[in-house]
Amino acid sequence: MGDRSVNRIEDSMTTSRHSDDGRQPVGPSSATLAILTSFLWGGTPVAIKYSQDVLPPIGVAAARFLLAAGFMILWCRVQRVGLGLERGQHRPALICGLLLYVQISLFHLGLHYSSPSHGSLLINTFVLWVAAFEHFITRTDRLNTRRLVGLVASASGVVLVLVTSGNDPQATAAGLDQPSMTGDLLLVGSGFLLAVKIIYTKQAVRVVPPARLILWHDLVGVALFTATSLLLEADQIDLDGFQMAAGLGLLYQGLVVAGFCFAVQSQLLKRHPAARLSVFAFSTPVFGVLIAWAFREAAPSPWLLGAGALVATGIAMVNWKTDSR
Numbered sequence: 001m002g003d004r005s006v007n008r009i010e011d012s013m014t015t016s017r018h019s020d021d022g023r024q025p026v027g028p029s030s031a032t033l034a035i036l037t038s039f040l041w042g043g044t045p046v047a048i049k050y051s052q053d054v055l056p057p058i059g060v061a062a063a064r065f066l067l068a069a070g071f072m073i074l075w076c077r078v079q080r081v082g083l084g085l086e087r088g089q090h091r092p093a094l095i096c097g098l099l100l101y102v103q104i105s106l107f108h109l110g111l112h113y114s115s116p117s118h119g120s121l122l123i124n125t126f127v128l129w130v131a132a133f134e135h136f137i138t139r140t141d142r143l144n145t146r147r148l149v150g151l152v153a154s155a156s157g158v159v160l161v162l163v164t165s166g167n168d169p170q171a172t173a174a175g176l177d178q179p180s181m182t183g184d185l186l187l188v189g190s191g192f193l194l195a196v197k198i199i200y201t202k203q204a205v206r207v208v209p210p211a212r213l214i215l216w217h218d219l220v221g222v223a224l225f226t227a228t229s230l231l232l233e234a235d236q237i238d239l240d241g242f243q244m245a246a247g248l249g250l251l252y253q254g255l256v257v258a259g260f261c262f263a264v265q266s267q268l269l270k271r272h273p274a275a276r277l278s279v280f281a282f283s284t285p286v287f288g289v290l291i292a293w294a295f296r297e298a299a300p301s302p303w304l305l306g307a308g309a310l311v312a313t314g315i316a317m318v319n320w321k322t323d324s325r
Helices: 008-015 028-042 044-052 057-078 090-113 116-123 126-136 145-163 169-173 181-204 210-232 244-271 274-295 302-319
Strands: none
Touching (some): 028 244, 028 274, 044 116, 057 090, 090 116, 090 181, 090 210, 126 145, 126 181, 126 302, 145 302, 274 302
């Protein structure tokens, strides 16, 4: 969050129809749950990298969203949301699915060529793209001085991440994940497309119920990921060498993130305004860097820590909105 995610859960947080129904202030228990989901989203790039150790990037995406679609079918049943698309709903569902396909493909390919810490920092810049789009293009949410400073701070962090991309021979020899400029640029592109998808989804949920839309955009994505993987990655799929870590990584992506985090976030949105919950998004890239360090990478350099601080601070400044109530 990928895919917060890293990304699909952020979509639901941003676009849920009932996001303004909850009026309660965020208390300690809700804040703890919000931080927990941010922590779990931060682990998504690491989970993807473990799965990519034995499966090709697009194949991992296919398996990930197959699990996510299975959860969404159950969620729709629990919420008593019909599964079938009605007249006028096919086009937005298809467009969302196509955007998911391109965005997640870039994210998984970017992670394949980069490191999970860079993946976590760069994918979460979607918040900044959304803020810029809503100010300059859709004009639905204006930027003030504080939020503009936040955009500049996070953009500076992204530049610092890109400038410091490059392999460390010692870390590579030790089998640790290493970033590359190619991978990082793919990740930046994925963050940009995630913002585009969120902006479009805000319009699409006026036509399609959010849960049904997420289900069908998952199904479209699964079909496209599967076809692409079979066409381009068939020679890379070797289930004989499948490892437990890769399987746990897939379950984490498909059930913990797409399942548990989605359910928790949905319940929080029923109680609290989305603007108050979105403030916690700054912690996701921070957790992502720390989790990557714990499992897959060498200790983060001072440059990476500085970049992470800039990105996280910028996200917090962009998302923080004064409550007028």
